[in-house]
Amino acid sequence: MNVVQAAASTVAQDMVSPDAAIAIEDVTLRFTTPDGHMMTAIRDFTMTVERGEFACVVGPTGCGKSTTLNLVTGLLKPTTGNVRVMGRPVESISPDIGFVFQADALFPWRSVIDNVAAGPLYRGVAKREAHERARDWIARVGLARFENHYPHQLSGGMRKRVALAQTFINQPKILLMDEPFSALDVQTRTLMQDELLTLWSELQSSVVFVTHDLEEAVALADKVYLLTAGPGTVKSIYDIDLPRPRVMADIRYDKKFIEIARVIWNDLREEVQIGHSRTLATGQ
Amino acid sequence: MTAYSPSDSVASASAIASAESLARARVRRRHMLVIALRILILIVFLGLWEICADTGIIDPFFFSSPSGIWEQTWSWITEGTSQGPLWQQIYVTLEETFIGFFIGAVGGVIAGIILGRNRLLADVFSIYIKIANSVPRVVLGSVFIIALGLGMASKVALAVVMVFFVVFANAFQGVREADRAMIANAQILGASPFQITRTVITPSAMSWILASLHVSFGFALVGAVVGEFLGAKQGMGLLISTAQGAFNANGVFSAMIILAVMALIIEFLITQMENRVLKWRPAPFNEQGA
Numbered sequence: 372m373n374v375v376q377a378a379a380s381t382v383a384q385d386m387v388s389p390d391a392a393i394a395i396e397d398v399t400l401r402f403t404t405p406d407g408h409m410m411t412a413i414r415d416f417t418m419t420v421e422r423g424e425f426a427c428v429v430g431p432t433g434c435g436k437s438t439t440l441n442l443v444t445g446l447l448k449p450t451t452g453n454v455r456v457m458g459r460p461v462e463s464i465s466p467d468i469g470f471v472f473q474a475d476a477l478f479p480w481r482s483v484i485d486n487v488a489a490g491p492l493y494r495g496v497a498k499r500e501a502h503e504r505a506r507d508w509i510a511r512v513g514l515a516r517f518e519n520h521y522p523h524q525l526s527g528g529m530r531k532r533v534a535l536a537q538t539f540i541n542q543p544k545i546l547l548m549d550e551p552f553s554a555l556d557v558q559t560r561t562l563m564q565d566e567l568l569t570l571w572s573e574l575q576s577s578v579v580f581v582t583h584d585l586e587e588a589v590a591l592a593d594k595v596y597l598l599t600a601g602p603g604t605v606k607s608i609y610d611i612d613l614p615r616p617r618v619m620a621d622i623r624y625d626k627k628f629i630e631i632a633r634v635i636w637n638d639l640r641e642e643v644q645i646g647h648s649r650t651l652a653t654g655q
Numbered sequence: 656m657t658a659y660s661p662s663d664s665v666a667s668a669s670a671i672a673s674a675e676s677l678a679r680a681r682v683r684r685r686h687m688l689v690i691a692l693r694i695l696i697l698i699v700f701l702g703l704w705e706i707c708a709d710t711g712i713i714d715p716f717f718f719s720s721p722s723g724i725w726e727q728t729w730s731w732i733t734e735g736t737s738q739g740p741l742w743q744q745i746y747v748t749l750e751e752t753f754i755g756f757f758i759g760a761v762g763g764v765i766a767g768i769i770l771g772r773n774r775l776l777a778d779v780f781s782i783y784i785k786i787a788n789s790v791p792r793v794v795l796g797s798v799f800i801i802a803l804g805l806g807m808a809s810k811v812a813l814a815v816v817m818v819f820f821v822v823f824a825n826a827f828q829g830v831r832e833a834d835r836a837m838i839a840n841a842q843i844l845g846a847s848p849f850q851i852t853r854t855v856i857t858p859s860a861m862s863w864i865l866a867s868l869h870v871s872f873g874f875a876l877v878g879a880v881v882g883e884f885l886g887a888k889q890g891m892g893l894l895i896s897t898a899q900g901a902f903n904a905n906g907v908f909s910a911m912i913i914l915a916v917m918a919l920i921i922e923f924l925i926t927q928m929e930n931r932v933l934k935w936r937p938a939p940f941n942e943q944g945a
Contacts (some may be wrong), residue, residue, distance in 0.1 A: 406684070442936075444840065444843060446842075460764075463845055466845060468843060469843070470839070470840070470843040472839070472840060473836075475834045475836075476836040476837050476839070476840035477837075478837065478854070478855065478858070479935055479936075480858045480861075480935040481935070482935075489841070489844050489846075489854075490845055493841070493844050493845040493846040493847075493850055493854075494845040511686075521935045523935070523937040524937075533770040537844070538844075540846070541844065556855075558752060567874045596899070602757075642823075
């Protein structure tokens with residue numbers, strides 16, 4: 372048990388360093404719903420992601436996990452508090468950001484190569500060069516023979532690979548992922564997690580990975596942020612000091628991994644129950 | 656714990672091949688059956704019509720007969736109509752239809768995309784579009800004849816208004832239905848608003864737009880023919896109204912069939928174009944006997 376305590380220690384207050392890749396400071400976000408009610412999505416939210424760090428955000432359903440990502444992209448503006456990306460306040464979508472969506476966000480009318488080349492083409496790279504780069508990234512995710520296929524001709528896992536290549540080709544310094552593998556079957560998901568860690572270690576970008584799957588979070592992350600039931604705020608932060616490189620297929624049987632996951636789960640379970648009973652009470 | 660690996664059941668290659676050829680033969684037989692039944696129904700229908708007309712059960716003066724329609728069509732083809740060669744009538748009507756269709760479709764797509772992308776414009780104009788759409792558009796034909804005369808312009812104008820609203824409504828809906836995640840993805844990959852409209856919104860609205868083109872081509876043809884009906888110097892619509900004035904039921908039916916054949920040919924061409932443009936779409940689950 373000693374090992375666990377050391378590994379999964381709750382960090383009381385996160386230090387905000389000026390050099391952090393992402394710094395969300397004391398942010399509260401309120402919406403006005405279409406029928407005129409105020410709704411608080413997240414409150415007093417503070418989070419820091421260092422350069423090259425892999426952070427996972429877990430929490431019960433509807434606690435504002437995805438909201439945190441949209442604060443970083445600038446698609447949502449905080450009501451109070453401030454968000455800085457690479458030391459600068461967020462004004463518009465930064466070219467340093469890459470985003471992998473939960474849903475299939477590939478363009479179905481474009482072949483694999485045109486999908487992957489989309490980023491460079493939007494950013495004004497010549498077509499020939501964009502295709503050359505795209506070919507390189509398609510090969511890296513292992514789809515070299517599928518360049519000219521359309522998304523509907525690929526399996527779910529292959530489409531996710533295309534989505535990863537499409538995001539990584541822009542060489543994002545910050546990678547935001549919104550439950551990217553939740554629609555995949557367990558075996559494919561394990562493969563994709565390995566793929567992601569390989570790409571990430573090459574690129575050294577800072578990652579915020581949102582998931583409801585605690586084991587996925589522990590297996591991937593350097594740091595796990597646990598949110599409370601909505602309106603979400605950070606409940607605890609865990610440092611995961613499992614050694615890298617990690618192999619996804621084996622790590623779930625690692626003793627230390629199991630201990631860490633159990634400690635965090637005890638913490639998370641409470642919030643899941645609060646969120647669940649609240650949903651049943653309000654009927655929303 | 657013991658692991659078993661069942662060895663492959665030995666299904667010889669020749670057995671599989673013969674099963675496959677049997678399955679193919681079954682599909683082919685069914686296809687032939689469908690075509691045979693279709694032809695049979697046509698023959699029975701035309702035969703009954705002809706017999707009823709010959710035996711006086713229905714009066715061929717009012718309801719025509721297959722042989723009468725054929726004679727009329729043949730004489731139009733070989734001897735020409737009262738207003739000039741048949742081909743010229745077809746050509747005039749097609750020209751009006753195509754020009755009207757083209758202008759209406761392009762206008763509808765552009766207006767649909769602009770209003771679909773701009774919520775304020777959409778909110779402001781939606782009421783006027785509803786009003787304009789509720790006017791029975793065929794009535795506008797009279798207005799156009801008064802304003803633009805008996806020539807081609809009035810028919811084209813009628814075809815345009817017939818087409819515009821259908822295409823507009825579909826393009827607008829298509830833009831609105833464009834996938835949010837896809838737009839956000841393009842935005843984060845670095846697309847400008849114009850690039851998003853061009854490379855995300857327009858292609859995703861395309862299947863809606865193309866679906867509307869099928870319907871609206873028929874509307875363009877209706878516009879052109881009704882326009883000619885109301886007043887013209889040439890065209891299939893005039894041919895019908897002349898036949899009607901002379902109580903020539905054979906002529907009305909004959910012109911109707913010629914128009915139907917024209918519409919079917921164009922419909923086929925539009926489907927070809929659609930398949931080419933939408934080649935990225937997954938094939939429909941079951942496409943038999945088409």
